[in-house]
Amino acid sequence: MPCFEIISESENSSARSGILRTFHGNVETPFLMPVATKGAVKYVSHPDLKKFGIDCLISNAFINYLKPGLETIKKAGGLHKFISWDKSMFTDSGGFQLLSKNFVHHVNDKGVYFRNPFDKSVELITPEKAIQIQNSLGSDVAMCLDHLAPFGASRAEHIDALIRTIEWAQRCKSAHKNKNQLLFGITQGGTFLDLRKKAALAFDQMNFDGLAFGGLCIGEPASEMYKITSYSKKFVSKEKPIYLMGVGSPLEILELVSLGVDIFDSAYPTRMARHGKIFTHAGVLQIDRGTCKNSFASLDKNCECFVCKNHSRAYLHHLFKTHEQNGQMLLSYHNTFFMANLMKEIRLALKENRFEKYKKEFEKNYSNNLNNLNKR
Ligand SMILES: [Zn+2]
Numbered sequence: 001m002p003c004f005e006i007i008s009e010s011e012n013s014s015a016r017s018g019i020l021r022t023f024h025g026n027v028e029t030p031f032l033m034p035v036a037t038k039g040a041v042k043y044v045s046h047p048d049l050k051k052f053g054i055d056c057l058i059s060n061a062f063i064n065y066l067k068p069g070l071e072t073i074k075k076a077g078g079l080h081k082f083i084s085w086d087k088s089m090f091t092d093s094g095g096f097q098l099l100s101k102n103f104v105h106h107v108n109d110k111g112v113y114f115r116n117p118f119d120k121s122v123e124l125i126t127p128e129k130a131i132q133i134q135n136s137l138g139s140d141v142a143m144c145l146d147h148l149a150p151f152g153a154s155r156a157e158h159i160d161a162l163i164r165t166i167e168w169a170q171r172c173k174s175a176h177k178n179k180n181q182l183l184f185g186i187t188q189g190g191t192f193l194d195l196r197k198k199a200a201l202a203f204d205q206m207n208f209d210g211l212a213f214g215g216l217c218i219g220e221p222a223s224e225m226y227k228i229t230s231y232s233k234k235f236v237s238k239e240k241p242i243y244l245m246g247v248g249s250p251l252e253i254l255e256l257v258s259l260g261v262d263i264f265d266s267a268y269p270t271r272m273a274r275h276g277k278i279f280t281h282a283g284v285l286q287i288d289r290g291t292c293k294n295s296f297a298s299l300d301k302n303c304e305c306f307v308c309k310n311h312s313r314a315y316l317h318h319l320f321k322t323h324e325q326n327g328q329m330l331l332s333y334h335n336t337f338f339m340a341n342l343m344k345e346i347r348l349a350l351k352e353n354r355f356e357k358y359k360k361e362f363e364k365n366y367s368n369n370l371n372n373l374n375k376r
Helices: 046-051 061-076 079-083 095-099 127-137 155-175 193-206 222-233 250-258 268-274 306-310 313-321 325-351 355-368
Strands: 004-009 016-022 025-029 031-034 056-060 088-092 104-108 111-115 122-125 141-143 182-187 210-213 242-245 263-266 277-280 283-286
Touching: 004 325, 016 325, 025 031, 031 325, 046 325, 056 061, 061 079, 061 088, 061 127, 079 088, 111 127, 122 127, 127 141, 127 155, 155 182, 155 193, 182 193, 193 210, 193 222, 210 222, 222 250, 250 325, 250 355, 268 277, 268 325, 277 325, 283 355, 306 325, 313 325, 325 355
Parallel strands: 031 056, 031 263, 056 088, 088 141, 141 182, 182 210, 210 242, 242 263
Antiparallel strands: 004 016, 016 025, 104 111, 111 122, 277 283
């Protein structure tokens, strides 16, 4: 049985709903994975994530490999058992860490020379090693090691990174031995259409279980990200699940779903919450603004989460302003619930063949009221 099945397709766009089948269960697409880099989503518990209907997380293989280390995780019976998460889980290979000078010493054809942030030692992670680590962790979906060129890199740098990424993907495929684990490739190519075409064709031919468009959402304008996604998709088999790494905001997700993206991951909802930026159906509310100080309304009158049912903007404003950690927790809870609910609504709208209408209405409400929300 293929790991991905398309259930419904939009008549007016490339949007689709489907099922990704993994060792730890089925995940309905499109879905957004909360980011549990070290095995935990910041300020939101696993039981709460499950309550929100979240069936898949993403953790970081390289970080878990460094701490607590493979020995501890193996003793626990794998990463799922170690963190007590019995639903699906992706692991990222660490390629994204290439954007951080703190993590990367240098890169050559052998692999990435990572700097251990805990003891500053330098270690070579080859494509084979990245796969062995993920095989041992036992995640449901492993990601190939890729060479991600930073935003603003020259065409020559992107060509180098792409050639290396394709070669590494072949090495990852040969090294992958875990039959209970799917393997996704990651394309590169920056914002150069010809490189993106080359990447999509090469990866499609390698026949991975799914394909991620990497190197996007790292500083380029959203319009570029949409253009690259829509263009790259043309060269990829329709039956492959498409994953856009590092996205994102409600409006970006809606647009990318309409372009045919099935899987997202982002730390954005919880990071926004920690900065007091709250998703609502009427746009982003800034909880630190004076308008919230004496407002006894909920964060979002259309949200059914525990926080919106029980707490006022005034209370959450007070917790935020006084740096009370419970405030961070409650705001992260709401933002994560809001995104999980958005994904549920998107899937339902797709199944009922009314996605474009849903998208238009959501965008209208989200954008129209944005300016009124935060007036003092
Ligand atoms: Zn809420």
